[in-house]
Amino acid sequence: MPVSARRLRKQNRTGLESQLIIVCPECGEGFSIVSEVPCSDTALAESRGAWLLQQFIWDHIQESKHRGSIRLPSADELKPRQIR
Numbered sequence: 001m002p003v004s005a006r007r008l009r010k011q012n013r014t015g016l017e018s019q020l021i022i023v024c025p026e027c028g029e030g031f032s033i034v035s036e037v038p039c040s041d042t043a044l045a046e047s048r049g050a051w052l053l054q055q056f057i058w059d060h061i062q063e064s065k066h067r068g069s070i071r072l073p074s075a076d077e078l079k080p081r082q083i084r
C-alpha cells in the first residue's frame with residue numbers, strides 16, 4: 001500500500017505529535033507522513049523523512065512548488081543499491 005506525505009496547514013500543526021512531521025528547511029512548509037499502519041519501523045520512518053527532505057530541497061533547486069500530497073517510496077525502493 002502506498003504511503004504518502006500530506007501538506008499540513010499551519011494552524012493544524014498542534015496536536016499532531018504522534019505523527020511524523022517533516023518540515024522543509026527552505027520554506028518551513030510542514031508535511032505529515034501518513035502511514036497505512038502505525039509505523040513501528042523507526043528506521044524506515046527516518047529513511048522516508050530523509051528522502052522527503054531531499055525532495056523539498058530538489059523542489060527549491062528546480063523552483064517548483066511542493067505538491068500537496070507526495071507518494072513516498074516503499075522500504076524496497078529506499079534500500080541503497082550500491083554495496084557498502
Ligand SMILES: [Zn+2]
Nearest residue numbers: 024026027029
Ligand atoms: Zn520548501
